[in-house]
Amino acid sequence: MSSQKTVTVTPPNFPLNGKVAPPGSKSITNRALLLAALANGTSRLSGALKSDDTRHMSVALRQMGVVIDEPDEVTFVVTGQGKLQLPAQPLFLGNAGTAMRFLTAAVATVQGSVVLDGDAYMQKRPIGPLLATLGQNGIRVDSPSGCPPVTVHGEGRVQATRFEIDGGLSSQYVSALLMLAACGEAPIEVALTGKDIGARGYVDLTLDCMRAFGAQVEVVDDSTWRVAPTGYTANDYLIEPDASAATYLWAAQVLTGGKIDLGVAPEDFTQPDAKAQAVIAQFPQMPACVVGSQMQDAIPTLAVLAAFNNTPVRFTELANLRVKECDRVQALHDGLNEIRPGLATIEGDDLLVASDPALAGTSCNALIDTHADHRIAMCFALAGLKISGIKIQDPDCVGKTYPGYWNALGSLGVQLSY
Numbered sequence: 374m375s376s377q378k379t380v381t382v383t384p385p386n387f388p389l390n391g392k393v394a395p396p397g398s399k400s401i402t403n404r405a406l407l408l409a410a411l412a413n414g415t416s417r418l419s420g421a422l423k424s425d426d427t428r429h430m431s432v433a434l435r436q437m438g439v440v441i442d443e444p445d446e447v448t449f450v451v452t453g454q455g456k457l458q459l460p461a462q463p464l465f466l467g468n469a470g471t472a473m474r475f476l477t478a479a480v481a482t483v484q485g486s487v488v489l490d491g492d493a494y495m496q497k498r499p500i501g502p503l504l505a506t507l508g509q510n511g512i513r514v515d516s517p518s519g520c521p522p523v524t525v526h527g528e529g530r531v532q533a534t535r536f537e538i539d540g541g542l543s544s545q546y547v548s549a550l551l552m553l554a555a556c557g558e559a560p561i562e563v564a565l566t567g568k569d570i571g572a573r574g575y576v577d578l579t580l581d582c583m584r585a586f587g588a589q590v591e592v593v594d595d596s597t598w599r600v601a602p603t604g605y606t607a608n609d610y611l612i613e614p615d616a617s618a619a620t621y622l623w624a625a626q627v628l629t630g631g632k633i634d635l636g637v638a639p640e641d642f643t644q645p646d647a648k649a650q651a652v653i654a655q656f657p658q659m660p661a662c663v664v665g666s667q668m669q670d671a672i673p674t675l676a677v678l679a680a681f682n683n684t685p686v687r688f689t690e691l692a693n694l695r696v697k698e699c700d701r702v703q704a705l706h707d708g709l710n711e712i713r714p715g716l717a718t719i720e721g722d723d724l725l726v727a728s729d730p731a732l733a734g735t736s737c738n739a740l741i742d743t744h745a746d747h748r749i750a751m752c753f754a755l756a757g758l759k760i761s762g763i764k765i766q767d768p769d770c771v772g773k774t775y776p777g778y779w780n781a782l783g784s785l786g787v788q789l790s791y
């Protein structure tokens with residue numbers, strides 16, 4: 374649960390200039406860890422993220438017999454045996470959505486019953502659609518609430534030929550099944566039911582990573598993939614920096630009129646959140662409407678930035694943000710209104726931010742409830758670059774994906790008081 378600790382950001386009265394390299398991508402690190410673990414042989418993953426989410430994944434894989442060495446701050450050396458072993462204890466995955474969803478599918482390859490659990494926040498994050506698909510394919514699963522804890526009763530082999538999945542609530546279900554599909558006994562088709570998936574870019578990320586570890590995936594049509602039963606091949610793999618982490622730095626740059634060298638160009642990212650850079654670059658003339666579904670983890674950054682824009686911004690297609698680490702639509706609304714009543718309103722699943730450039734240079738007495746959500750903490754720190762008196766609860770929650778966040782701001786000269 375949230376700690377009592379807080380951090381107060383003192384607005385710098387100078388542009389933020391300097392060099393800050395964002396950490397490795399959480400999404401890619403957790404995919405690569407899993408695929409390397411399923412391979413037979415040793416893979417060296419460099420440029421990786423070391424954070425709560427990747428620790429949960431790596432500890433769980435070690436519990437299943439995978440040898441993982443960490444020679445330095447950005448490298449995992451993973452030695453898999455081509456098969457995960459039955460863990461002696463339940464897997465505890467904190468609030469790491471990728472670890473929970475990807476492993477729930479992957480442990481179907483294990484012979485025996487595997488329990489996957491998370492923290493109190495994770496126990497509210499739905500996983501029912503993924504479980505239903507596994508169940509329909511003869512993989513017995515128990516989860517009384519439709520959220521973790523989950524028990525998967527694997528039989529050591531996956532005999533499915535087609536996984537049908539509604540990825541409307543989370544693209545992670547689709548990614549989880551695609552990664553499992555290469556471990557089948559015959560080719561497996563993965564087909565989307567339902568309207569569409571939110572961030573399709575995360576599925577593309579999964580396909581890229583699978584192919585890098587030897588998978589053969591054929592795109593049948595817009596919503597169907599056929600995955601050959603190749604298993605995975607060990608590989609040395611370079612992980613790109615985290616695009617969601619980069620959004621805070623891009624926003625800090627435009628908010629303060631500075632120049633932060635991230636060491637990577639926006640167009641070099643393959644992750645969906647990199648699209649946010651084009652929106653950030655338009656500040657203080659951000660567009661009147663921003664669609665959230667294709668870059669959902671960047672929405673907190675954009676919503677706080679919008680408060681300082683010249684004109685209001687409506688964020689649409691945010692339903693999926695309500696089932697993240699917390700209900701982010703509500704948390705953003707509440708935090709913005711804590712800064713200035715009326716700054717944000719919710720209409721259905723849309724968030725309207727009533728921009729007010731005059732906020733810059735003012736002071737307030739706002740205590741931001743992060744709900745232990747790293748992105749809520751990181752995005753409201755951006756407001757603290759322009760307004761004094763912004764106090765953020767539980768600053769350590771950034772450890773989920775960006776443990777070095779406060780140090781990064783400090784290295785740019787931002788004063789932080791704990």
Ligand SMILES: O=C(O)C1=C[C@@H](OP(=O)(O)O)[C@@H](O)[C@H](O)C1
Nearest residue numbers: 400471543544545571575670693
């Ligand atoms: O596949 C991934 O790596 C992710 C997919 C997205 O989740 P949903 O698919 O649940 O929206 C994103 O929000 C999450 O941080 C990472």
Ligand SMILES: C=C(OP(=O)(O)O)C(=O)O
Nearest residue numbers: 468469470471670697698
């Ligand atoms: C939603 C997030 O994480 P996950 O779903 O992987 O827990 C996030 O990092 O913003």
